[in-house]
Amino acid sequence: MSHKRIPKRKAAIAVGGVAALGAAALLLPNANASQSNGDAATPRTFKSNDVSDVASMLASQLGDAFAGSYYDAANKQLVINVVGNNSNVVNQIERAGAVAHQVQNSTADLEAAAKTLRTEASIAGTAWSVDPKTNEIHVTADSTVTGGKWNTVESTVKGLGSGVATLSKSAGTLKTFVDGGDAIFGGNARCSLGFNVTAGDGTPAFLTAGHCGVAAAQWSDAQGGAPIATVDQATFPGAGDFSLVKYDDPATQTNSAVNVGNGQSVQINQAVEAAVGQQVFRMGSTTGLHDGNVTGLNATVNYPEGTVTGLIQTDVCAEPGDSGGSLFTQDGGAVGLTSGGSGDCTAGGETFFQPVTTALAATGATLGAGDAGAGAGDAGAGDAGAGDAGAGDAGAGAGDAGAGGAVDPSASAADPGAGDAVDPSAGADDAAGAGQNGTHHKSRRQHN
CATH class of the missing domain: 3.30.300 (GMP Synthetase; Chain A, domain 3)
Known part of the structure; x- marks a missing residue:
């Protein structure tokens, strides 16, 4: 199939300029970790x-x-x-x-218990991860796990012994997050871009959810529009939920920032490993910006489509339409890609994320634009009306990326000048572009 040549474009990072809703904290740079005072018994403070x-x-x-x-x-x-x-x-x-x-429990003990769960209780609607704060495995069963299925999970957990695992019931349904929000389109699927990266061959690309990569080979920034990117690699289900999608135009200019709405963005500086207890932020097209904490690592999730391993578990809320997008830290660390979970932003629930570090290692990509990327000054709003990938976000996602100032998640969309280091006029332009184009690459994964 022949493809129309896409002109040189500037692609904004994952998340578009929706109103930032519900996050209770300011995104402010952390101070550097303090140095030890020389007393081995006195703990350091860490970022x-x-x-x-x-x-x-x-x-x-x-x-x-x-x-x-x-x-x-x-x-x-x-x-x-x-x-x-x-x-x-x-x-x-x-x-x-x-x-x-x-x-009480050694790493080997907990790994053996997780293996037993995988063998005896891999039932759709269940998930588990190690919670180092309690030194136990936290097992969750959603509302679909009833009758004999519930009895199987419950007996398996009890069989692991005292103090090894806990079992809780979720009122929601464990699923990949779908529906709603601005999107990129592939066939009958609709998903969101996660982080822009440079592929191993030096060409511009982006990471998104793996189920998007298996749902369609080519992706557009508008429903029914010409393709702008083609899937290079995809993993889902199995050992992760990630895909590498290469821009069809090798001259595509990308930036490495998360647009958190109101014309503001957070520069992404590096990929970081998640740590239990770490505060993280998730941006999504349906619910905006929310924060929470990492609660488990190396999580196993039994989705209806199959089992996915190696995920990050958090208490950050998410809803249909939020999947596929960015999980990051307040000082610019790329942590994960939204995979799925249960609950919503009213009742809460668990949400799981694909670690960015694992996705980069598996695909051979590196975070950021590399030689293909443009500096913050290159990404103006000139392409905003062209229907480019994230065009409505280009001014905010890239033009503000170098600002690095405080971001106030509670600011409303009507106050585009919110935030200490954000250009109010750029924010207003981006808000207008967002409303016209509706092509923001937000945190989402969807099958229609």
Whole structure:
């Protein structure tokens, strides 16, 4: 099939200029982690983006004594779970500036329990992940798991032994988030762009949900429009939920920022590993900007389409139309791509995300525009009326990307000048472009 040549375009990052609703915190840069005062017993304070590297180092050093870690956001401390009462292990942890916490279950114990769940309780509507704060596996069953299915899950959890796993019932339905919101289109599917990246061959591309990549090979920025990008790789279900989609025009200029609405954006500086207890922000076309915390890692989710492993579990709310988009930290760390979950932004619930680091490693891509990308000054609003990929967002997503100022999620769309470092006139132009084009690449995944 021949394709119309797409002119050079500027593609804005995942999320469009919808009103930022419900997030209670300001997106402000964190201070750098403080230095140790020399007392090995005095914990350091950490930025949430830094804890995964220290935790990985200690996991390697401690071996079987390491039983997981989490971030104590209130005290900005890294907590390391340990099995046994070995003073040498505790000293190693304290020398690294972390806090040692003695627990019952080893990493091997919890991995064995998860394997049992996978073998005996892989029922659609169930999910589980390790919660290092409780040193247990948290198992969730949605409203469709009833009768014999519920009995199977319940008996399997009880069979794991005391203090190994907990089981809770969700009032919602565990599913991939679908419907609603502005979109990119492929065949009969509608999804959202996640993060712009550079493919291994140096060409511009983006990451999105894997089920989008298996639903359609080519994607447009308008329903029934000419394709602008073609799927290169896709994984779903199985070991993740991600796809790499290459722009058809190798001259496409991309930027690395998340547009959080009101003409404001957060520059994305790096891909970071999630840490339990870490505060994260999710932007979606249906519900806007919301924040919450990472509650589990290496989660297994049994969707109706199949089992997906290796996901991040959070308490950030999401609704149909929010899937496929950006999960990030307040200081510009790319964390994940919205996969699915249960509940909504009224009652709450669990939401699962594909780790960006895993998707990058699997696809060979690198975060950001690389040589193909434009600087913040290159992404003006000149293309806003052209129906480009994220054209309505181009001014906000890229033109403001270098600003790096405070973003006030509670600001209304009618106040495009909200935020300390945002150009009010640029925000107003973007808001107009958003309303006209309706092509914002928001956080979503959808099958129609």
